[in-house]
Amino acid sequence: MSLTLPEPDRAVLARQDDLVRQLGRLVPQAVLIADEEGRRTFETDALTAYRCLPLAVILPSSTEEVSSILRFCHENHIKVVPRGAGTSLAGGALPLEDSIVLCLSRMTKVLAIDTLSRTACVEAGITNLGITQAVAAQGFFYAPDPSSQIACTLGGNIATNSGGAHCLKYGVTVNNVQGVRLVLMNGDIIDIGGDHLDASGYDFLALIVGSEGQLGVVTEATVQLIKAPEGARPVLLGFASTEAAAACVGAIIAAGIVPVAIEFLDRPAINVCEHFVAAGYPPDAEALLIVEVEGSDDEIEYLLEKVEEIARDYKPTTVRRSQNAAESALIWKGRKAAFGAIGQLSDYYCMDGVIPLSKLPKALEEIGNICKRYRFDVANIFHAGDGNLHPLILYDANDGMQLQRAEQCGAEILKLCVELGGCLTGEHGVGLEKRELMYVQYSDADLEQQMRIKTVFDPEWLLNPGKVFPLEGRPPQ
Template sequence: MPESHAEIETDELARRMSAVVGEAHCISDPAGLSVYECDGLSHGRIRPRLVVLPASTEEVVEVVRLAHDAGVPLVPRGSGTGLSGGARPTPGGVVVALSRMRRVLEVNLEDGWVRLEPGVINLDVTRAVQGRGWYYAPDPSSQSICSIGGNVAENSGGAHCLKYGFTVNHVLGARLVLDGGEVVDLGGPSPDTTGYDLLAALVGSEGMLGIVTEVTLRLLRKPEATRTFLATFPSSDEAGEAVSGIIAAGILPAAIEMMDTLAIQAAKAATGLNWPEVGSILLMDVDGPLAEAEHTSAAAIGIARSAGALEVRIPVDEAERQLMWKGRKSAFAAVGRLSPNYMVEDGVIPRSEIARVLREIGRMAGEAGLRVANVFHAGDGNLHPLVLYDARNPGEEEKAAKLGGDILRLCVRLGGSITGEHGVGAEKAAYMADMFAPEDLETMFLVRCAFDPEARFNPDKVFPTPRLCGERPGPYRPHPAEAAGLVERW
C-alpha cells in the first residue's frame, strides 16, 4: 500500500534514494536544491524536496519504485533549458535530473540511426556522426545545451523543422520507465506502424507519462549543398510578404527566420555581427543537391527582392554563415542585454497573417507601454514575441504577463496555437482552456491516465486544473447511490 507523501520523512526518502543512486548523486542540501528550483523559465521557482541524478535505466527504475511506494511525485529534468517551466519542481516532489545519463550507446549508419541516453546534448548527436557526413536534423536554438530527453518531452522544433519536421518525426524508439518501475520499449529502429502509435503519444507528453531512459533517433545525410542568405526589409510587412511569396512559389526552404529591430540589436550585441538595424530581416537556408540549392536560392532571392528587400547578403564562407546563425540562435538570451527581464512567448499563426499579427502586437505593446522583440520561425508561422519588462517597476511584471496572454489569445483567435515548440508546461496551462473545449482536455487526460494513473510524473503541468485520474470533470452527475435515493448528494 503506497504511503501518502506526507508520511515519509525527507531524510528517510533521501536515505533510500542515496542507496540507489549513491550519496553524491542525491542532493538534499539547501544550496544544491536551490539551483534546481527552475529551468529555463526562471520565475515561479519551487524548491524540490530532493534531486536525484541516476546513471542508468536500472537506477531510474529503482528511483521510480521508491517514489511510487512513498507516494511522492517525480519531475524529470534534462538540461533545464525549457522555456515553459516543464521541469519546474512539484511541491514536495523529487526532481530526477538525467544529465548524468549521456552516453551514445550505438551508432548504426547503415540503417541511419543512433541509440542514446536522454541526457545527451542535441548538438552532440550531430558531433558524434558529422565526421561521416551525417547529422541530426531538429535544431532548437538551445541545441548546444538542450538534452535529447528534453527534446522528446517537448517535441522540440527549431529553425530547420520547416523542411525536416519536429522531434516526433525523428524519434524511432524510446525506452520508458512507467510508474511502479515497469520498463517498456516503444517503437524501434525498424519501421513499426502496427497498432496505435504510442511513441507519437510519448513525444511531446512533457514528462507526464514516465521517464525516458533511452532514445533511438533517425539520422540524416548532410545535404550536398546549403545556400544561406540574409535579406533586409524596411518593415515586417515586406518581410512577411516575402515569406508568403516564397512558400506560395512552391519553395520549401530548410529554414526561414525573421527578426525585428530589437532582436537584431540583441543579436549584434551578442555576436558582433554587422547587420543593419532595419525594420526586419529574414535569414534563410536552402539545402539539397547542389543544382537544386543554387536554383531555389536564386528563386527565393528574386522573390525577396520583388517583395521589397533593401539588401541581400550572402555569407562569404562557412565561418560567416555560422556566425549569422549564431546571431539568430543566441537572440533569445541576448535580449537580456536590452532589458532586465523578459518573457518568451511561443504562439503559432497562419503564415499569411505574419505581417498583420506583428502590427497588432506592436499596437498592443504600445498600449501596455512595453517593448516586444520578435525573433521567430517565419516559415512555420511560429512566433516568439519577447515581452521586455523591468521587474523592479511595481506592476510591470503583471502587465507583461497580461500582454503575453493577450498575444497568445490573438494567435488562437486567428486559428493558431498557444505553443509551437516550447510546450505548455507550467506557464501556458492557464491558456489551455482558451484553445480546447473541456471535452478535448478530458480526452487528453484519459491518455495520460492510461500511462500514469496515479499522476506520479510531472503532475501539475499542462492541464489547467490538475486532478486525479478517475475524477469526473464537467457538470454534476448524480451518483447511482444518490439516484437510488440511498444517500444525499455529497
C-alpha cells in the same frame, strides 16, 4: 507570481528525512542531492520567475536506476519531476515542494550508431548537439536544432517536441525520433518503436513525444540521422517593414520552395544581435529574413536566385548572399545568440505561439498593438517558415507588477494565435506557463480525454503534476 502550484502533500513533507534516507539505499550517495545548497541549483528552469525547492534531486545513470526510483516513489506517493538540462522556457521542469527531481543529465551515452539504417540509439541525457557531434565524422547529423542545442537534452526535446531553425525542411522532433525506452511511474520499463521505421498498432510514439514528462520518463531513444548536404548557404533579406518581410515568407512557401530555414528578426532584435555579435545585419532594416537553402553549389545558386526573385516583389532594402562558410557561420551566430543577447539587456518573457503562415502579417501587427497597450517593448525572433512566433516581451523582473502584466500581455498574444487558427505552443510546451490557457484552445471534453490518457499512464498523477493541465477540473490527486 500569478501561477500557483498544487498544495503539497504534508505527509510526504513530514517524512522528508526518512524518504531521502531510503532513496539513498537505491542509488549511490554521489548522485543523491539532499543538501539545501545542492537542491537550490535545481529550484528553477529557464522560466526563472518561478522557483521551488524540491525534497531531493537524483541524477541516475541507468534505466534500471530510474525504474527503481520511480517504483519507490510510486509506492510512497512521492511526486517526480523529470528534468534534462532545465532550459524549459515554460516552467516544465519546475520542481514541487513535495517532489523529487529526476535529472537525466548524466545519462549521455551513445549506445549504437547504424549508418546503414541511418539511426543512432542514445541515452536521453545527451545534449541535442552531442548527437550531431557523435555522427558528424561519418557525414550525418541530427536535424532538429533548438537554439539551446548546446545544453538541452534529447529527453527534454522529446518531452516538448522541440523544433529549431532547420526544422522547416526536416520536421520537428516527432518526425525524427523512431523509438523510445520509457519508464512508467510504477517502474515498468517499456519500448515503443525502435530500429524499424514504422510500428504496427496505435501510434504511441507520437503520444509520448510532446507529453512533457506526464506519461513516463524517457531514458533512451532511437533517432534518425540525416546525411549532411553537400553544402548550405543563407541569404540575408532586409525589409522596410515587418509586413513586407512577413508577406515575403508566405510568398516563398507558396512558390513551393522549401528552404531549410526561414528565420525572422525585427528591428529591436536586429539591433541587439548586431551590437553583440557584429553579424553584418543591416541596421536600417525594420525586419530581416535569413533564408537558408542547401544542396550542391548549382542547386544552392538556383534556389537562392529564386528566393531573391520572389523577395524583389516586397522591395527589399538589403539582399546579401553568403559567399562562403565563414560568412554563413557569422550570419547564424547572430541568430543563435539572439535570446542570450537580449537577455543581457533586459529581462524577457518569451512567448511561443503558432499561426497559419497566411496570418503572419496580421499576427505581427496585432502583437505590436497588444504590447503597446500594455506599454511593453517587444522583440520578435522566430522560425517564420513554419509560423512559429517568439515575441520576447521586455520587462523588469524586479517589479512584481510588471511580471504579472507581462504574463497577461503574453496570454493575450497566445489567445490571438488561437483566434487566428493557430495554437498555444510550437515547441516550448505548455508547462506551468500556459496551463490555464488550455481552455482557450480545447473544449472541456477535449481536455477531459487528455486527462484520461494521463490517468491511464499515471493513475495517481505523480509525474510532473501542476503542469500542462489547468489546476481546476483535474481528477483529485
